[in-house]
Amino acid sequence: MTYEGVLTKMQTEFSTPIQYYLVFENSFLNLNQLLEKSLEINFVGYQCLNCGKKKKIFRQGFCYDCFMSSAAAGDWIMKPELSTAHLDIEDRDLEYEKKVQLQPHIVYLALSSEVKVGVTRKTQVPTRWIDQGAVQALPIVEVPNRYLAGITELALKEHYADKTNWQKMLKNEIPSVDLIAEKASLKDFIPAEVQEFYDQSKDELYQLHYPVLEYPSKVNSLNLDKTPNFSGKLKGIKGQYLIFEDGTVFNIRTFEGYVVKISL
Incomplete structure (x- = not known):
């Protein structure tokens, strides 16, 4: 066939x-x-x-x-901190950018090869984590737009990786890490304008199992x-x-x- x-x-x-x-x-x-x-x-x-x-x-x-030329391939896709739709500033197509950027976003920790920090639209949970081969994932904050998620990720990248080591992920070489404990330890790293969205008591740990x-x-x-x-x-x-x-x-x-x- x-x-x-x-x-x-x-x-x-x-x-x-x-x-x-x-x-x-x-x-x-x-x-x-x-x-x-x-x-x-x-x-x-x-x-x-x-x-x-x-x-x-x-x-x-x-x-x-x-x-x-496409709005779906703007720099803000890979670098959320470059998002400007919340300021009414266009990159390539403001209508498209508002639709994608001005919606709830999650900043998370995921365990795929080591602990990594990342950003995803709330509608992409848990698809984003599946796509990167994470075995566990934990939301850190939910914010109302992509820019706030981007500056949070930028701050946390000082302390965590932001890319998956695809070879380790595929060989299943994954360290044992307590993501809930990691979340509890990182509050002070979060930018001031995002602190109000951090809720330490809300822990929803996702477990992912692959075929x-x-x-x-x-x-x-x-x-x-x-x-x-x-x-x-x-x-x-x-x-x-x-x-x-x-x-x-x-x-x-x-x-x-x-x-x-x-x-x-």
Whole structure:
């Protein structure tokens, strides 16, 4: 059986274990059902997720032109502290920026490879943590806009990592850390204008369980530009990665906008 379509990040369902779906225009795959089965992935071409043209993907599923112009690829996406919609100042498209920036955001601690700090829209809980392969996550503050979340993250980055070590995450090399104790210790690091949103008594610890039968001891990342054809037995799914028996891992998120053919 063959499925063909444009890669977009895997859709997930928060359950035990997490359910993963690869969704194409006219079909979808529940990847959990493919564990212990052999898959063949063939790179067919490109399709920009923004303009739909068959142009080489530059970043985040966008061609170069769209990445440089689309409001959905502004600098404030990766650096929330650069958000300006709360000041009525436009970056690329004020209407879009207000819609995304002026909504509740969560600053959190997550345990994926080590303790990391991050920001997500409240509507993206717990999807954001699943996407980064966190095994635990704990909200620190909920604030009314992206800017306040960004300056809080910036302050906490002085004390915590802000990126996941993807190799450790995939090998399941995770330290034992008490996130609730960490939250209790960081109040003084939070900016003055965010202190009112910090509630030490409110602890909602999320536990996340992934469909992984076997963690690799070494990982080798599949790059479709260099290896357009790959086949292997699926052993697990974690974060946005497929994990294969030979230690090959495939980051679906990295290859958004690539058209592939998947054969079972």
